[in-house]
């Protein structure tokens with residue numbers, strides 16, 4: 001038996017820049033994320049998972065690398081990455097630490113949705129000017145102070161699935177809003193500086209309406225904000241997704257991350273915005289595949305250098321993994337490439353199919369990798385079992401859970417607008 005392999009060579013890109021015709025910005029950002037992920041995130045990932053603790057050190061380093069402002073428009077001091085550039089970059093991060101990639105996504109959405117995405121939405125000039133002024137308040141905190149934003153939407157009812165108004169409410173009072181309600185599964189709870197909540201503006205006794213959804217950045221230190229509940233889940237343990245409770249929390253007008261009505265317009269006209277949870281799992285799919293290949297070649301650091309690649313059954317399993325990975329990459333790349341305002345019905349169906357494929361295949365590839373590598377490969381000293389557990393979580397994430405994707409694809413493929421039976 002040879003010595004344990006320890007040296008780590010630089011990983012190849014998930015999406016080859018030439019083959020996938022990446023833009024210069026995408027090439028630079030993905031290279032940076034890959035190098036940073038392999039060098040900084042990968043060695044720390046086991047700790048956050050074991051402790052179910054938040055990767056605070058990673059956020060400090062990501063701020064230094066300029067990654068917290070990746071989707072802040074360039075003219076406002078950020079990197080100016082658009083939707084696809086962000087997705088490709090986040091996939092590279094997800095390869096090395098799923099929990100960091102997933103929580104980074106929550107943070108980045110507070111800048112992507114309020115930045116590039118809102119440029120495609122309709123607002124009158126005065127509203128747009130005020131929106132730009134307000135978002136700068138948030139962007140400055142991120143760029144200057146390394147402020148971290150989270151994205152707690154889920155409430156345990158139908159709202160996060162887009163089927164009802166959010167039960168968390170904001171009532172207008174002098175100088176701002178009074179927020180009341182509860183969010184479940186709030187990744188970064190107790191660790192974000194601002195919670196970017198979706199809530200419903202309450203007009204007197206009127207029934208709550210999705211059209212009145214507000215997107216507010218609530219300071220974590222505001223009186224009335226509490227973090228509650230345990231956090232000891234199967235996977236994505238470093239996300240620390242505990243419950244958040246808001247009791248008569250006052251937030252000033254400038255807390256608004258979007259003008260009233262704009263989130264409803266975004267969700268209706270820019271549905272690919274809900275795909276931003278997928279890059280993490282695209283990265284995990286690649287990581288599971290890569291682990292398996294390294295392991296069978298006897299090149300996985302931390303394991304004896306025993307080759308297992310000569311067995312035909314293992315070759316077939318690797319081929320199956322590769323087929324699934326290529327299918328996932330191709331469909332996902334197409335969907336993130338055509339993301340934009342007012343997509344066609346075909347494009348939305350493709351986005352839902354891509355979401356379903358990434359979330360399900362990431363776990364299917366990890367499952368196959370464990371079976372193929374064998375018992376020694378699923379020890380906690382190696383990353384594969386963590387990748388397996390983390391990858392199981394993707395299909396559960398609203399609003400586009402794997403079930404809801406199938407639900408919509410089936411219905412929308414069979415019915416045109418207005419048709420009933």
Ligand SMILES: Cc1cc2nc3c(=O)[nH]c(=O)nc-3n(C[C@H](O)[C@H](O)[C@H](O)COP(=O)(O)OP(=O)(O)OC[C@H]3O[C@@H](n4cnc5c(N)ncnc54)[C@H](O)[C@@H]3O)c2cc1C
Nearest residue numbers: 151152153154161163185186187236241396397398401403
């Ligand atoms: C690791 C992790 C991190 C998370 N981080 C965040 C976060 O930062 N912010 C956040 O807002 N949420 C977050 N979530 C929550 C996530 O998006 C879901 O809201 C949560 O997992 C749903 O919980 P549930 O399965 O109990 O939901 P339920 O509402 O009980 O739904 C169960 C299932 O029923 C189906 N279903 C739900 N509603 C409908 C409907 N109207 N029609 C048909 N089928 C439906 C769905 O497939 C769903 O999976 C996180 C979840 C995980 C696992």
